[in-house]
Amino acid sequence: xxxxxxxxxxxxxxxxxxxxxxxxxxxxxxxxxxxxxxxxxxxxxxxxxxxxxxxxxxxxxxxxxxxxxxxxxxxxxxxxxxxxxxxxxxxxxxxxxxxxxxxxxxxxxxxxxxxxxxxxxxxxxxxxx
Numbered sequence: 200x201x202x203x204x205x206x207x208x209x210x211x212x213x214x215x216x217x218x219x220x221x222x223x224x225x226x227x228x229x230x231x232x233x234x235x236x237x238x239x240x241x242x243x244x245x246x247x248x249x250x251x252x253x254x255x256x257x258x259x260x261x262x263x264x265x266x267x268x269x270x271x272x273x274x275x276x277x278x279x280x281x282x283x284x285x286x287x288x289x290x291x292x293x294x295x296x297x298x299x300x301x302x303x304x305x306x307x308x309x310x311x312x313x314x315x316x317x318x319x320x321x322x323x324x325x326x327x328x
Contacts, residue, residue, distance in 0.1 A: 201225040201317050203294050208322030215284050215326070221277040221294030221319055229272040232303040235279045236312060237290035237324075244293070248279060249309020252302045257309050261287075284326045291321040 207219040219235070234249035248268035249257045256268045267280040277294050295315035297303060308314045 201296070201298070203296065203317060203319035205292065205294050205319045205322040208292060208324045210325040210327065211284055213285060213326060213328045216280070216282045217284065217324060219279040219281065219292055219294075219322060219324075221279075223275045223277065223296065226296070226298060228270075228275040230301045232297045232300070232305050232309055232314075233270065233277050234295050234297075234309045234315060235268060235277070236293045236295060237288075238293070238321075239287075239290040242290075244312050246310025246312065247292070249305060250277070251305025251309070253305075255305055257306060259310060281324070284324075286326050286328055289324060289326050291323050293321045294319045 202224045204222045211217055232251050235247045236244050237247050238244040247259050247262055248266055250268045250270055265283045269278045295318045297315045
């Protein structure tokens with residue numbers, strides 16, 4: 200059974216930092232692209248960052264320079280380091296995996312929700328001023 204479990208969310212003040220983790224199980228973690236998405240209240244889910252199997256990242260423009268996506272294939276874990284957080288970063292954050300393509304190229308497609316076939320349950324991030 201493929202399983203993705205996010206953790207690390209919480210409430211922080213503007214300018215603060217959080218590191219999200221996504222523990223994966225049930226598949227060959229190192230063979231597939233992964234991504235982080237978020238869904239603010241009342242809005243659609245949007246791509247935040249993605250990473251291919253070689254570790255190359257792609258970011259939503261509004262988080263470039265503030266967020267860093269990484270993966271630890273030995274630990275089957277995906278990370279999202281979030282710095283200089285803003286109120287507009289408030290959302291439920293989800294990790295996802297695209298198990299339809301092995302050793303994927305990645306790129307901008309990793310910011311599109313329909314690219315991914317398996318999702319975690321989410322972790323809430325709230326940034327207050």
